[in-house]
Amino acid sequence: MTAGTVVLLRHARTAYNASLRLQGQIDIPLDEVGRWQATEGGAALASSHRATRVVSSDLGRALDTAAAYADALGGVPVTTDARLRERAFGEWEGLTGEEISAGWPEEYVAWRRGADPVGAGAETKTAVAARTAAAVQEHADDLPDDATLVVVSHGAAISLAVTALLGLDAATWRGLVGMHNVHWSHLHRAGEGAVPAWRLVAHNVGAGYPLDQWQAGPDWNLEPGAKSV
Template identity: 45%
Template sequence: MSRGRRVVLWRHGQTAWNLERRFQGSTDIELTEAGLAQARRSARLLAGLKPDAVIASDLKRTRATAAELAAVTGLEVSHDETLRETYAGAWQGLTHEEIVERYGDQYAAWKRGEPVRRGGGELETEVADRAAPVIERSVEKLPDDGTLVVVSHGGTIRTSIGRLLGLHPSTWEALGGLSNCCWSVLGESVRGWRLLEHNAGTLPEPVLGDDD
């Protein structure tokens, strides 16, 4: 019996703006040396899942992260700009403290789950509108027990997971963030996609019990 297809949503490695708590959005920031090391370590682990395909955002930080997985698997990476991080307009380049100081009401509304164009940028639902279909189309090309690795960004991954699981957008914030070079795993079930792992840095363990 096939275990069904899997989607591994892998966040890029560390950047200098991550360390400074600057909102990156679609700004094209490179990995730090530590970020590259994170990508190499994670790639060796993810290779153990024997992925069938890899798709990635076209920004430098995701390209470099995906390249490490390509190096150990021999797979070709397909880059797609629709997997980029949320465009956040005036927020991009600002630190967390600067955003709260200058856009406090907007920030609070976003955290409450309200539809907000942060800095005049994209709504979270618009990010899901562009990213989730790319993931779904890529999955459809896999064998029945195939694995797709999606190399993207924290916000794009969270909104895509929310959309693929059929959750209401106001609840997407309940999905916590991903650490650099950690990943989440979705698996096919008879009722659609199921969240198997979230913000993981080790290979998934089988679920042994009444909820497997």
């Protein structure tokens, strides 16, 4: 018995997202645009996927995004699982790319090529893929075949979980584009005995806004300096 559908939803925007700071496991709240994204994106997801169960990372930005989706479904309960947290980046957390590059130039270049950071205390991609994929599979296995599991997590964590669920090597395979805030991946369980056990149906799907409008928030169409009423 395993849920037939799994949807992995990335959290809404934070001030660190807006300023291009590496969040990792720092517990940053949603900003104003992020709260709007959570509401709009949650409603869009609810129109296409109605969860049997909603499970979220226990970090606030994910949990608040999950709550917005749950509200769009009429108030379904949300459970948390710390295994769905973002990848930990050690000393790099809270820094911009420029700051990381200045302090760890060789490690930064290697990271941008896809290697694991060395010397900063970051989790390996393999470790993150293992914990996130195990959490997703465990929650899916607890549901009937016609169920939909919605998992609310983080950008790197989701990419690595999907990679592992597709049976690919998380340490070397980089075939998924990074996800925008409140966008989701949709996986469907494959047939009995199929390898891999999951198939990727869609990736980086959102509420349908042009990306510049989505990132700007509800005031995207106002003149500079104007305020919404």
